[in-house]
Amino acid sequence: MQVLAKFGYAYAAFLLFASLVGAGNLVWCFPALLLLLTAGVCLKRLRNHTLYWCVLSAAVLALASFFLYTLFVYRPVAELDGKTAELRASVEDITDWGSYKSYELSVSDVDGTPVRPFGVLLYSWNDDGGITYGDRITVRASLSLNEPAEGTVLSDYYKSHGLFLSTDTVEQTVVEPGAAYNLVSAVRGFRDVLIDALYDAMPADRADVVSGMLLGGTTNLDDAQKVTFSRAGVNHLFSVSGLHLSVVVQLLMVLLSFFRIGKRGSAVAGIVAVLGFMALSGFTASVMRSGIMMLLLLFGLLVRRHSSGLNSLGLACLFLSLSNPYIMYxxxxxxxxxxxxxxxxxxxxxxxxxxxxxxxxxxxxxxxxxxxxxxxxxxxxxxxxxxxxxxxxxxVGLVLNPVVNAFVTIVMLFGFVTAFLGFIPLLAPAAMVSGAVCSWAVNAIARGAELAVKLPFAYIPVGGRSVKIGFLVVLVITGVCCLFRRRRKKLLLTVVPVSLLFVVLMAGANRYVTDHSLTVTTVCTGDSSAVLIESGGVNIVYGTDDTSTGTALRRLLMGKGIRAVDLYIQPGTGRRPNRVTERLNAIVPVRRLALDVQNIVTRSVTASVPEEDMLPLTDISLEYPDGTELRVIGVEDPVLEITRNGRRVLVALDVKSTLEVQGGSALDLTVAQTATCNPGRSAAKEVLLLTPTEENDPGDERIAAVYQSYTTVRRFPDWEAAGA
Structure with a gap:
């Protein structure tokens, strides 16, 4: 493997490390790098060690580039969070979500001051039919910092694409038409035409899957589909890979063979086709990775040189990591x-x-x-x-993937054929035929995934921090054992089963503690929060109407292996259905839904929950077989009273709530956070209930509602006191 490829792997690895620990903690890494640099200069054994200096130089460059990019690019933009500013930008991309549209803007001017270009997402519920790709737009808007799309550090789509801010509150908009001809706009317009051809040739639900598989992305999939494909282990189908480009190049090679064009001519045509496909896919990171590797392979055919896969991957990682320090998100x-x-x-x-x-x-x-x-x-x-x-x-993905790969090839082949045939009106009948074959293959993949996830042990939850650490320890130990050539087999046969048993025991211990205790876990994003209460196998969710918090709540339930929610308390008294509740119920079934009476009467509720399983918040009193008793008191700011093993715990979402209880005495309920949540880091918090008793009783009685609970969101506000 070439030195440059090794440098690329090391650079990408340290950039991933920087993304995990955050820019604020990198300061402590530079003294360690200085110590390693001194050791390399002083020790004769390391002085001429090429790999040592390759890795060390990659570490210094990667950590420094991440730190400087955060300091001089990200933080100045993040300071606009919560402010209203006038932005001058160009429209880079448009997504139609049905009831609203989202515009990706590249901002070049803020309040009349030129800035380094950065991305802003503009959400509009109005009919902005006049705005198209390449237009110049001037808006005065209230800006907010984008939360991680999936609630974790390594799933921050917005940050990896430079879309740091978003807005849905626009005071004024001025649109200036873009250039008469714009290559980027033309390519994206052509992409939209090809996608429309897919929808014309097959059912919409199948076209959603096909468009995601052909061009990458899960934008058009609903939450249930995303989770099903992920649990089945086939979600990689929606990331453009070498398979996509291989199908494109092979189709082109077959067509060119009819015209008796040689290998070099076919390689040149293949390079053009790969570049065109990368443009259609939007030059996303996964597309760029596979595209660079395919370009190196075709260039090798052009100059009659063999291309190494490891070298190509290392060079692709280096090129992409240098161009975007946030690519690891x-x-x-x-x-x-x-x-x-x-x-x-x-x-x-x-x-x-x-x-x-x-x-x-x-x-x-x-x-x-x-x-x-x-x-x-x-x-x-x-x-x-x-x-x-x-x-x-x-x-189950180990068994399902080899079967699915055969159908994936059919989807790729007939999907591309359908899109390009549908582009020509005279060939629409042929497109319908190829679309039917493609739809059949997609249906086979979807049905196979749905059946696979219903099997016992099809997937295992790894949401707990101890379980994640255990898995990573097993992987590290396995890698170390592989370095020993002589005793590798004996070491692996001994260490791997013991390590896996250790992980299983840790997961079992966590499950036992949860089943035999009362645990309250708080999930918060921005100013919104939700609560999961686990009491001896009974799962109660104090819900939210915030989308980001709902996403984090859903991930928490999945990570804990919770298959159903016994009671979901839906906040708010609006007439519109709560989309957060609907999305949660599609993945983790809700057995009983508690909500305001007005929502039940007007039927503005989740359609998938039967009406007989809906409970009005005015009067809820439930008893479970394990002895847990539950009462819900209040409507606008409901409070939960949970009694288990003779102990009573009251949980309120607001910071302070006063209740009238039996005997006429008043209880002031305050939930205190004993640890500060720092932005950019997940934190462990111990939630305590402070229940001031009657005036003649001395002191405060503290009831520990949870020993420790870990949140699954990445960004938190600084809390002194907050509702649980």
């Missing part, structure tokens, strides 16, 4: 790189050993074995990213 890029690296490192040895052990000699048998080993290698490569970025790890 893009989980699609991480999955793409880790899956490719796993295939390059493990697929060859696994395939050779499998064919040798099973005595596979036929060509068909080797192809089938290759499908299985590629799947296992990709899953092994993506396992660290999956554990860190997601709350669940799929086990």
């Amino acid at each position: 893009d989980v699609g890029f991480l999955l793409s790189v880790s899956a490719t690296l796993g295939i390059l490192l493990f697929q060859g040895p696994l395939h050779w050993r499998l064919c040798r052990r099973l005595d596979i000699t036929s060509r068909l048998g080797k192809e089938l074995a290759s499908l299985f080993t590629v799947s296992v290698s990709a899953v092994a490569g993506t396992l660290p990213v999956t554990v860190l970025a997601f709350e669940e790890v799929s086990l």
Whole structure:
């Protein structure tokens, strides 16, 4: 492997480390780097060690670039959070969500002062049909900092794409038409036409999946579909990979072969096709990674040189990491790189050993074995990213992926054919035929994923911090054991089962504590919060109407392995349905829904919850088989009274709530946070209930509602006291 490729891998690894620890904590890393630099200069053994200096220089450059980018690019933009400013920007992309549109703006001027370009998301519920790609737009808007799209550090789509701010409150808008011809606008307009051709040739729900598989992204999928594909272990289908570009290049090669064009001419045409596909896909990080590797392969054919996969991947990582220090926040890029690296490192040895052990000699048998080993290698490569970025790890994906890959090829082939045939009106009938084949293949993949996730142990939750650490420790120990060549097999056979048993015991201990105690977990984003109450297997959710908090709440439930919510208390008295409740119920079924009477009468509630399972907030008193008793008191700011094992705990969402209880005495309920939540870091918090008793009783009685609970969101406000 070339030195430049090694430098690329090291640079990407330290950039990932910087993304995990945050720019504020990198100050403590620079003295360690200085110490390593001194050791390299003083020790003769390290002075001429090429790999040592390669890794050390990559570490210094990666940490410094991340720190400086945060200091001089991100923080000045973040200071606009909560302010109203006049922005002058150009329209880069438009997404139609049905009831509203979102515009990606590249801002070049703030309040008349030129700035370094940064991204802003503008949400509009009005009919802005006059705005198109490339237009110059001047708006005066109230800005807010974007929360992580999925509630975790490694799933911050907005930050990885430079979309630091968003707004949906615009006071005035001035639109200036862009240039008569804009190449970027033309490419994105052509992309929209191809996507429309897919929707004309097949049902809308299937076209949603096909468009995501062809061009990458899960924008058009609903939450239930996203979770199903993730639990089935096939969510990588929506990240553009070498498979996509291989289908594009192979289709072009077949067409060019009819005209008897040689390999060099076909390589040049393939380079043009790859660049065009990258433009259609929006030059996302995963597209760029696979595109660079394919371009290096085609360039090798052009100059008659062999291209190494490991070298190509290292160079792609280096190029993309240098161009965007925040690229490690893009989980699609991480999955793409880790899956490719796993295939390059493990697929060859696994395939050779499998064919040798099973005595596979036929060509068909080797192809089938290759499908299985590629799947296992990709899953092994993506396992660290999956554990860190997601709350669940799929086990059924090992078996499902080899089967799905055959259908994926059909979807890619007929999907591209359908899109381009549908672009020509005279060929619309042919597009309908190819669209029917493509729709059949997509239906097979979707049904297979739905059936697979229903199997026992199809996926396991890894939301607990101890479980995540345990998994990572197992991976590190396994990697260290692989370095010992002589005793590798014995070490792996001993260490791996013991380590896995340790992880299982840790998860079991966490589950036992949860089932035999009363645990209150707070989830907060910005000024909104939600609460999960676990009492002996009974799960109660004090809900929210904030989308970001709802996403974090959903991830918390998934990470804890909670399959159903016994009681969900929906806040608010509005007439519109609560979208957060609907999205949660699609993934984690809600058995009983408590809400205001007005919502039940007007039927402005979640359609998927039967009316007989809806309870008015005015009168709720439930008893569960394990002895847990629950009362809900109040409507506008309801308070929960939970009695378990003779102990009574009162939980309120607002900072301070006064209740009239039996006997006429008043209880002032305050929930205090014993640890400050620092922005940019997840924090452990102990939630205590302070219940001042009657005046003649001395002191305050403190009831510990939870020993420690970990939040799953990344950014918190500084709390002195907050509702739980």
